[in-house]
Amino acid sequence: GEDVEQSLFLSVREGDSSVINCTYTDSSSTYLYWYKQEPGAGLQLLTYIFSNMDMKQDQRLTVLLNKKDKHLSLRIADTQTGDSAIYFCAESPPGGSQGNLIFGKGTKLSVKP
Amino acid sequence: NAGVMQNPRHLVRRRGQEARLRCSPMKGHSHVYWYRQLPEEGLKFMVYLQKENIIDESGMPKERFSAEFPKEGPSILRIQQVVRGDSAAYFCASSPQTGARTNEKLFFGSGTQLSVL
Numbered sequence: 001g002e003d004v005e006q007s008l009f010l011s012v013r014e015g016d017s018s019v020i021n022c023t024y025t026d027s028s029s030t031y032l033y034w035y036k037q038e039p040g041a042g043l044q045l046l047t048y049i050f051s052n053m054d055m056k057q058d059q060r061l062t063v064l065l066n067k068k069d070k071h072l073s074l075r076i077a078d079t080q081t082g083d084s085a086i087y088f089c090a091e092s093p094p095g096g097s098q099g100n101l102i103f104g105k106g107t108k109l110s111v112k113p
Numbered sequence: 114n115a116g117v118m119q120n121p122r123h124l125v126r127r128r129g130q131e132a133r134l135r136c137s138p139m140k141g142h143s144h145v146y147w148y149r150q151l152p153e154e155g156l157k158f159m160v161y162l163q164k165e166n167i168i169d170e171s172g173m174p175k176e177r178f179s180a181e182f183p184k185e186g187p188s189i190l191r192i193q194q195v196v197r198g199d200s201a202a203y204f205c206a207s208s209p210q211t212g213a214r215t216n217e218k219l220f221f222g223s224g225t226q227l228s229v230l
Contacts (some may be wrong), residue, residue: 042222042223088156090156097171098161099144100146100161106155
């Protein structure tokens with residue numbers, strides 16, 4: 001496909017794990033990113049993974065990369081109400097200039113107490 | 114150590130007016146990027162600038178839009194003769210200058226919400 005695809009909404013209960021999925025476009029993309037956007041704020045880089053890795057863990061965050069299927073996921077363990085935000089998947093395709101990232105439309109995560 | 118500063122936070126313009134959006138990168142950053150976020154959409158890359166140079170403007174509309182990053186002062190995104198379709202959130206990001214590709218070092222501002230009446 002031509003677009004980075006994400007489901008638009010995800011709702012979980014506080015304390016559960018959240019898994020946000022993303023399908024990207026270019027299997028040659030060198031970096032893949034997860035950004036978080038809180039209401040009224042800019043994007044905050046949460047984590048990124050280099051394309052030669054399958055998994056990256058950073059505290060409550062786990063990123064899984066399946067290059068064959070061009071599938072990226074973000075798992076948030078022990079989800080808290082402060083995790084409520086929009087999460088964007090982004091890729092850095094090899095033909096683009098520095099900073100020319102392709103973003104998905106974002107997944108709105110709602111955490112219920 | 115202030116982050117990426119964008120102003121104004123909100124900008125209202127009537128059709129046909131000009132919009133000027135400003136972005137001050139983080140201290141020590143010499144690369145600036147502009148993105149546009151339409152309602153219900155992801156961010157779309159517009160332009161990448163270094164001081165006094167446009168490096169990549171592949172995402173800029175061909176007409177009415179221009180960007181600059183002068184030697185002194187903030188980067189400016191200028192939209193002439195705005196139309197309703199220009200209503201969007203415009204985000205600026207910056208990154209430091211290093212020898213390597215620095216995609217993982219993009220820092221975003223809080224954006225300017227442009228509303229065209």
